[in-house]
Amino acid sequence: MKSVKALFAGLALAALMLPGAAMAADYKAEYKLSTVLGKPFPWGVSGDRWAELVKEKTNGRINIKMYPGTSLVNGDQTKEFTALRQGVIDLAIGSTINWSPQVKELNLFSMPFLMPDEKAIDALTQGTVGAKLFELLATKDVVPLAWGENGYREISNSKRPIRTPDDLKGLKIRVVGSPLFLETYTALGANPTQMSWADAQPALSTGAVDGQENPLAIFYAAKLPSLGQKNLTLWGYVADPLIFVVNKDVWASWSKEDQEAVRAAAVQAAKEEVAIARKGITAADDSLLKEIQAQGVEVVKLSDAEKAPFKKATQAVYDKWAKTIGPDLVKEAETAIANRK
Numbered sequence: 001m002k003s004v005k006a007l008f009a010g011l012a013l014a015a016l017m018l019p020g021a022a023m024a025a026d027y028k029a030e031y032k033l034s035t036v037l038g039k040p041f042p043w044g045v046s047g048d049r050w051a052e053l054v055k056e057k058t059n060g061r062i063n064i065k066m067y068p069g070t071s072l073v074n075g076d077q078t079k080e081f082t083a084l085r086q087g088v089i090d091l092a093i094g095s096t097i098n099w100s101p102q103v104k105e106l107n108l109f110s111m112p113f114l115m116p117d118e119k120a121i122d123a124l125t126q127g128t129v130g131a132k133l134f135e136l137l138a139t140k141d142v143v144p145l146a147w148g149e150n151g152y153r154e155i156s157n158s159k160r161p162i163r164t165p166d167d168l169k170g171l172k173i174r175v176v177g178s179p180l181f182l183e184t185y186t187a188l189g190a191n192p193t194q195m196s197w198a199d200a201q202p203a204l205s206t207g208a209v210d211g212q213e214n215p216l217a218i219f220y221a222a223k224l225p226s227l228g229q230k231n232l233t234l235w236g237y238v239a240d241p242l243i244f245v246v247n248k249d250v251w252a253s254w255s256k257e258d259q260e261a262v263r264a265a266a267v268q269a270a271k272e273e274v275a276i277a278r279k280g281i282t283a284a285d286d287s288l289l290k291e292i293q294a295q296g297v298e299v300v301k302l303s304d305a306e307k308a309p310f311k312k313a314t315q316a317v318y319d320k321w322a323k324t325i326g327p328d329l330v331k332e333a334e335t336a337i338a339n340r341k
């Protein structure tokens with residue numbers, strides 16, 4: 001009996017001395033993942049998926065819990081990046097828009113009419129521009145792992161169909177993020193007001209604001225037509241990628257093997273997320289658009305010729321922000337888009 005006890009004690013001691021086991025002892029019981037949206041939004045689906053894949057790939061050593069509604073920063077999504085740097089948040093899947101107040105280069109994706117189609121988004125995120133932005137983020141206390149996508153931000157409002165910049169005149173439009181959005185909408189003659197997503201929904205339902213811009217998956221899942229948003233214009237002016245990141249100290253606390261597991265899980269979850277975010281809004285598959293129309297929404301799709309006056313009206317904002325973001329980076333992005341396959 002005594003010898004069996006001694007044997008177990010010896011085994012326990014040996015286990016403690018294994019490098020993997022010693023590290024696991026430092027792991028937190030729960031890692032906090034921040035997102036703006038939970039399920040059923042593609043964004044939230046990908047958060048759960050990342051957590052699930054990490055659990056699987058690390059044999060349960062890393063346990064991630066998603067906190068949607070940017071609840072770790074009381075819903076103030078433009079503070080998410082700062083909280084991530086400070087370690088209040090361990091991991092995040094964040095929109096470039098929400099982090100652009102702290103990382104000015106991320107405003108690149110919010111430059112009006114820079115990315116004409118999904119291939120243009122891919123040319124940036126999957127090319128040298130994306131790699132440079134990841135290098136930059138890596139200098140800001142986070143480890144960037146993968147690019148996901150929120151999507152093209154189409155404009156809706158409760159007042160009238162938008163076909164020309166004139167139709168935007170005087171409309172109160174909710175925006176989020178950096179001053180770039182305020183300047184874009186001001187240039188278009190609208191009356192932009194900045195607020196979080198949490199505040200946007202009551203503001204839309206009471207009519208405190210007339211309109212908003214968001215990807216169709218959000219427009220649909222957040223039931224914006226039931227909040228009076230019956231006019232929707234597909235103008236493809238801006239699309240925001242999502243970035244999967246881990247706080248750098250948290251990352252450093254994990255074994256090499258677990259770091260690679262978290263990275264592989266992020267890459268896979270992000271890839272699946274982009275596919276979900278792009279579903280149902282193309283010519284080949286317009287099922288989501290059909291469902292939106294079935295809710296009594298009048299959908300206007302602008303041709304390239306119809307987009308031209310919007311582009312012209314916002315050109316000065318584009319040029320000004322190119323300087324702020326960095327002329328070289330913007331040039332590189334424009335070239336990558338011109339050469340997209």
Ligand code: X2X
Pocket residue numbers: 036037077095097098150176196197213214215218240
């Ligand atoms: O607040 C928004 O509009 C949203 C949900 O799309 C972002 O977080 C950028």
